[in-house]
Amino acid sequence: MIASIFISIFVIIFVFGIIYILLNREKYEPEIGFLIVIIIYFISEITYFISFNLSAENFFDIPLALIIWYISIITRNVSIGMFASLHNIKLNKDSRVRFLSSMIYIFIGGIGLSLLLVPDSFTVIQREFEYFYLFNNIGLLTSIILFNFCVILFSWIIQIKGYHNYANQKLGKFYYLFMFLFSLNIFFYSLYLITLNIYFNLLHSILYLISIGYFVYIIIIKPNLFVVFTNKIYDLIIFHKSGILLYSFNFQTREEVDESLLKGSILIGISHILANLSNVEAQITHIKMKDRTVVFNFNTQLGYASLLIAKHRNKILEKSIDNFMNEFSTINKDSLKNLTGLIDVSTFKNAKGLINQYFRHFFTEK
Amino acid sequence: MNYITPLSLIIGYFFIISLGFVVTIHIIRNRKNYGTQFMGLLNAATVFSLGVIHATFYILSVVFFISEQINILFWKFSILAWFISLIITSLLFSFFREYKKIKSFPFLFYTLFLGLLIGALLTPDSITLNLSISLPLSIIFIDPSLINYHFNFITGAITIVFQILIISHYLFIAIIINIRSKKKEETLPVILNAIIFSITITLNILYVLFQYTLFRELFIRELFIIILWIAYFGVSIMIVKKPEMFFVLPNKIYSINIYHKSGILIYSYNFGSQTEFKTESTIWGNILIGLNHILSEFLDKKDKINVIQTKEADVVVKYEEDSGYALIVITNRKNSIVEDLMNNFSKEFKGKYKNELNEILDINRIINVSEFSDLKDLIEKNFQLYL
Numbered sequence: 001m002i003a004s005i006f007i008s009i010f011v012i013i014f015v016f017g018i019i020y021i022l023l024n025r026e027k028y029e030p031e032i033g034f035l036i037v038i039i040i041y042f043i044s045e046i047t048y049f050i051s052f053n054l055s056a057e058n059f060f061d062i063p064l065a066l067i068i069w070y071i072s073i074i075t076r077n078v079s080i081g082m083f084a085s086l087h088n089i090k091l092n093k094d095s096r097v098r099f100l101s102s103m104i105y106i107f108i109g110g111i112g113l114s115l116l117l118v119p120d121s122f123t124v125i126q127r128e129f130e131y132f133y134l135f136n137n138i139g140l141l142t143s144i145i146l147f148n149f150c151v152i153l154f155s156w157i158i159q160i161k162g163y164h165n166y167a168n169q170k171l172g173k174f175y176y177l178f179m180f181l182f183s184l185n186i187f188f189y190s191l192y193l194i195t196l197n198i199y200f201n202l203l204h205s206i207l208y209l210i211s212i213g214y215f216v217y218i219i220i221i222k223p224n225l226f227v228v229f230t231n232k233i234y235d236l237i238i239f240h241k242s243g244i245l246l247y248s249f250n251f252q253t254r255e256e257v258d259e260s261l262l263k264g265s266i267l268i269g270i271s272h273i274l275a276n277l278s279n280v281e282a283q284i285t286h287i288k289m290k291d292r293t294v295v296f297n298f299n300t301q302l303g304y305a306s307l308l309i310a311k312h313r314n315k316i317l318e319k320s321i322d323n324f325m326n327e328f329s330t331i332n333k334d335s336l337k338n339l340t341g342l343i344d345v346s347t348f349k350n351a352k353g354l355i356n357q358y359f360r361h362f363f364t365e366k
Numbered sequence: 367m368n369y370i371t372p373l374s375l376i377i378g379y380f381f382i383i384s385l386g387f388v389v390t391i392h393i394i395r396n397r398k399n400y401g402t403q404f405m406g407l408l409n410a411a412t413v414f415s416l417g418v419i420h421a422t423f424y425i426l427s428v429v430f431f432i433s434e435q436i437n438i439l440f441w442k443f444s445i446l447a448w449f450i451s452l453i454i455t456s457l458l459f460s461f462f463r464e465y466k467k468i469k470s471f472p473f474l475f476y477t478l479f480l481g482l483l484i485g486a487l488l489t490p491d492s493i494t495l496n497l498s499i500s501l502p503l504s505i506i507f508i509d510p511s512l513i514n515y516h517f518n519f520i521t522g523a524i525t526i527v528f529q530i531l532i533i534s535h536y537l538f539i540a541i542i543i544n545i546r547s548k549k550k551e552e553t554l555p556v557i558l559n560a561i562i563f564s565i566t567i568t569l570n571i572l573y574v575l576f577q578y579t580l581f582r583e584l585f586i587r588e589l590f591i592i593i594l595w596i597a598y599f600g601v602s603i604m605i606v607k608k609p610e611m612f613f614v615l616p617n618k619i620y621s622i623n624i625y626h627k628s629g630i631l632i633y634s635y636n637f638g639s640q641t642e643f644k645t646e647s648t649i650w651g652n653i654l655i656g657l658n659h660i661l662s663e664f665l666d667k668k669d670k671i672n673v674i675q676t677k678e679a680d681v682v683v684k685y686e687e688d689s690g691y692a693l694i695v696i697t698n699r700k701n702s703i704v705e706d707l708m709n710n711f712s713k714e715f716k717g718k719y720k721n722e723l724n725e726i727l728d729i730n731r732i733i734n735v736s737e738f739s740d741l742k743d744l745i746e747k748n749f750q751l752y753l
Binding site: 102106285 | 482485674
C-alpha cells in the first residue's frame with residue numbers, strides 16, 4: 001500500500017518533469033554525451049525507486065522479491081555513483097585529479113557488485129505484509145555503507161571547495177540544498193539497511209521524493225543548468241581586418257561596450273594581430289590562460305574575426321559561436337564587403353539580437 | 367620429487383628481486399630523467415610491483431607449501447599485484463601515446479575490474495588449492511607442478527576479461543603510436559614490449575582457462591613466469607638506459623623563440639627540418655603583443671597567456687617580467703615536461719645574460735641581438751633530448 005503511494009508520487013513527478021522538458025525542449029541544449037549520461041542516470045533512479053518499494057511487497061514470492069531487491073541495490077549504487085561523479089567532475093574541472101572520486105566510487109562499487117554475487121547474502125524476513133532483507137554477508141553491507149559514506153564525503157568536500165566555480169552563486173546555493181537532501185536520504189537508506197527499521201525506510205522514501213521533486217524544480221526554473229554549470233562568458237569582441245572594432249559586448253553587465261570606452265591598447269593589439277592575420281587565420285583556435293580561455297574565429301572571406309573570452313571552451317560554446325558567426329556574416333554581408341571610407345559601426349548593433357539568440361544560456365545572474 | 371624447477375625458479379626469483387630493488391632505487395634517484403617526477407614514480411611503481419611484490423608472492427605460493435590458507439592468501443596477493451602492475455603499465459603505455467592526455471574510459475573500466483577482483487577474492491572459495499601430494503605437516507619446498515590453484519567461475523571470468531582488455535589496450539596504443547610516428551624505428555621498442563607482454567598475459571589467461579583440463583600439465587604457469595621475467599629484465603635495462611624514451615616518443619618540439627618585451631625576436635632555434643609546423647618566428651612576437659594589448663583591457667592584468675593552441679601545435683609561453691622577455695616554445699602538445707625544461711632553460715638564460723638583459727630593460731635602448739648569438743649551446747644543452 002505504502003509502496004504504491006510512493007511509486008505513484010514518484011511517477012507523477014517524473015512524468016510532469018518529462019512533459020515539461022519535452023514541451024520546452026528548445027530551452028535545453030546539453031551536449032549529446034552529457035544528455036546520454038543524464039538519461040542513464042534517470043533510468044537507474046526510476047528503476048531503483050520502483051524496485052526498492054516493490055521488493056518489500058509480499059504479493060511477490062520470495063525468489064522474485066529477492067531478484068527485485070538485488071536490482072534495487074545495483075541501480076541504487078549506479079544512480080548515486082553517477083550523480084556524485086557528474087557533480088564532482090563538473091565542479092572539479094580544473095583539478096588534476098578530477099576523476100579520482102569517480103574512480104573510488106567505481107572501485108568500491110565493483111567490490112560490492114562482486115560480493116553481491118555470493119549466494120545466500122540475504123535472509124528474507126516476512127513481517128505482516130512486507131519483506132525485509134537481513135544481510136548475511138557483512139562484507140557486502142560494509143561495502144555498500146562505505147560506498148555511501150564516500151559519496152557523501154567527497155561530494156561535500158568538492159561542493160564546498162568548488163562553490164566559487166559555479167557559473168552563478170544562485171545555482172551554487174540550489175546545489176547546497178540539493179546536496180543536503182541527497183546526503184540525508186543516503187544516510188537514512190544506510191540506516192535502514194543496517195537496522196531494517198521501517199521508520200528509516202519511510203524517511204528515506206519521503207526524502208527521496210522531495211529530492212527528486214526539488215531536482216525537477218531546478219531543471220524547470222534553470223533550463224541553462226546543463227550548459228552553464230561552471231562555464232561563463234565574459235566578453236565578445238568583433239573586429240574588422242582594417243583594425244576597426246565592429247562590436248563589443250560584456251556578458252556580466254549584459255551591455256554593449258562603447259567604442260570610446262575601449263582604450264588605445266586594444267586598437268594597438270588589433271593592428272598587431274591583423275598585420276599577421278593571413279598567417280594567424282589558419283592556425284590559432286584558442287588561447288588558454290590561467291583562469292580563462294580566449295576562443296578565436298576568423299572569417300577570411302569577409303575579413304573579420306571574433307574573439308570570445310570565456311571560462312572554458314566546450315562544444316556547446318563552439319557551436320554557439322559558429323552559429324553566431326554564420327548569422328552575423330549573412331545579415332552583415334553587404335556592410336562588411338563595402339567597409340571603406342567613413343565607417344559607421346552602428347550598422348553592426350544587430351549583433352545584440354544574435355547574442356540574445358545564440359548565447360542566451362550564458363547570461364548569468366546580475 | 368623434482369627439485370630442478372623450484373630451484374631454477376628460486377634462483378630466477380633472487381635475480382629478479384635484486385634487479386627490481388636496484389632498478390627501483392635507480393629510477394627514484396634519477397626520477398628527473400624521466401621527464402617529470404610523476405613519470406619517474408610510475409616507472410618505479412611498475413618495476414617494484416612486478417619485480418618485487420608480484421615475484422615474491424608468486425614464489426611463496428608455488429614453490430613453498432606453508433598451509434592451505436596461507437598459500438591461497440599469497441596466491442591472491444600475487445594476482446592483485448599482477449592486476450595493479452598491469453594497470454600501471456597500461457598508464458605508462460598511454461603516456462607513450464600522448465603525455466597526460468589519457469582517455470579516462472579504459473581506466474574507469476580497469477578500476478571497476480580491480481574492485482570486482484577484490485570483491486571476488488574476498489568471497490570464500492574464490493580460489494581453491496589442489497595439492498597432488500598428501501597434506502604436509504610442516505613448511506616444505508615443493509615442485510610447482512604439484513601445487514595448483516583453481517579459480518571459481520566469477521574470479522576466473524573477471525581475471526580473463528580484464529587481461530583481454532589490457533592486451534587489446536596495449537596493442538591498440540602500440541599500433542596508434544606506430545601509425546602516427548614518422549620515425550617508425552623509434553616505435554619498435556614499444557611494439558616489441560606490447561607483443562611480449564601480450565604473450566605473457568595470454569599465457570596467464572590460458573592457465574586460468576585450462577585449469578580443469580589436461581592442458582594444465584603443459585607448465586603454462588611456469589612458462590608464464592619465465593617469459594614475464596625475461597621481458598621484465600629487458601624492460602628494466604631499457605628503462606635504465608633510455609629514460610628519455612618515455613617522453614620523447616609522444617612529444618616533439620618544433621622551435622624555441624625568445625622575444626624582448628618590445629616584440630623584437632632575440633633568438634630563434636628550430637628543431638630538425640620543422641616541416642611539420644611552419645610559421646615565421648617573428649610573427650609570434652607580434653601576435654603575442656597584440657593579444658596581450660587586447661586582453662589587458664578585458665582581463666585581470668595578472669592573467670597572462672599560458673598557451674596558444676593552434677590546429678597543428680601548442681605555442682607555450684613563459685613570461686619573465688623582471689627580465690623583460692618571453693620564452694616561446696612551439697610543441698605538438700603542451701605538458702609539464704616541456705614546462706620543466708622551459709623553467710630550467712629560462713633560469714640559466716637569466717643567469718648567463720643578466721647584464722645584457724638588464725641593459726635592454728629600458729625599452730628605448732637599442733637591442734643588439736648578436737649578443738645572444740651563442741644561445742645555441744644553452745638551448746642544445748637544456749633541450750638535448752629533443753634534438
